[in-house]
Amino acid sequence: NAGVTQTPKFQVLKTGQSMTLQCAQDMNHEYMSWYRQDPGMGLRLIHYSVGAGITDQGEVPNGYNVSRSTTEDFPLRLLSAAPSQTSVYFCASSQRFFLTYRTDTQYFGPGTRLTVL
Amino acid sequence: DAKTTQPPSMDCAEGRAANLPCNHSTISGNEYVYWYRQIHSQGPQYIIHGLKNNETNEMASLIITEDRKSSTLILPHATLRDTAVYYCIVTLAGTASKLTFGTGTRLQVTL
Numbered sequence: 204n205a206g207v208t209q210t211p212k213f214q215v216l217k218t219g220q221s222m223t224l225q226c227a228q229d230m231n232h233e234y235m236s237w238y239r240q241d242p243g244m245g246l247r248l249i250h251y252s253v254g255a256g257i258t259d260q261g262e263v264p265n266g267y268n269v270s271r272s273t274t275e276d277f278p279l280r281l282l283s284a285a286p287s288q289t290s291v292y293f294c295a296s297s298q299r300f301f302l303t304y305r306t307d308t309q310y311f312g313p314g315t316r317l318t319v320l
Numbered sequence: 321d322a323k324t325t326q327p328p329s330m331d332c333a334e335g336r337a338a339n340l341p342c343n344h345s346t347i348s349g350n351e352y353v354y355w356y357r358q359i360h361s362q363g364p365q366y367i368i369h370g371l372k373n374n375e376t377n378e379m380a381s382l383i384i385t386e387d388r389k390s391s392t393l394i395l396p397h398a399t400l401r402d403t404a405v406y407y408c409i410v411t412l413a414g415t416a417s418k419l420t421f422g423t424g425t426r427l428q429v430t431l
Contacts, residue, residue, distance in 0.1 A: 245421030311363030
């Protein structure tokens with residue numbers, strides 16, 4: 204298994220541009236999520252999905268859209284990039300949303316480092 | 321979710337045990353303690369989790385006090401590759417997929 208993969212690894216955008224960060228997993232996981240990590244900070248949840256066709260907002264959803272048309276893919280769209288969205292973005296997945304004791308955990312991708320000028 | 325308090329940084333000599341503390345005095349009875357680590361801006365990596373009993377796996381041991389208000393992650397024989405930021409997270413099992421990361425403890429393992 205490749206696990207959780209993210210593309211691109213690095214991206215530079217100008218203010219107002221749009222783009223899509225890609226995330227894919229090959230573990231047949233139901234649950235996928237997006238986090239952002241600003242310098243010196245912990246990760247903050249942006250959006251998450253408990254299955255194909257179902258998405259919901261996390262802690263910091265403004266400026267981002269998501270959709271989940273397949274189990275494998277969970278792209279994150281920046282509609283109009285702003286300098287405040289400069290961050291490292293991590294995608295994560297787990298077998299299911301409700302993790303039972305001893306059975307499961309989240310797996311994180313390697314991250315996409317985004318700079319908005 | 322209960323809030324956690326961790327020291328911002330710790331040092332450990334290679335080969336020695338690294339003991340990373342975490343305070344979670346407001347933890348409720350159905351909340352678990354999870355530990356993740358992040359090595360040099362890579363994606364976080366799961367280490368271990370527990371409810372009230374001590375737990376051990378191939379990576380680490382988790383010691384939870386009887387009143388569950390604090391816990392300690394133990395890396396029995398730290399290596400340079402264990403240098404990372406370690407996050408202690410308290411969450412309901414039903415929300416273990418929606419993690420709230422604090423700033424963690426930066427562990428520096430030295431020769």
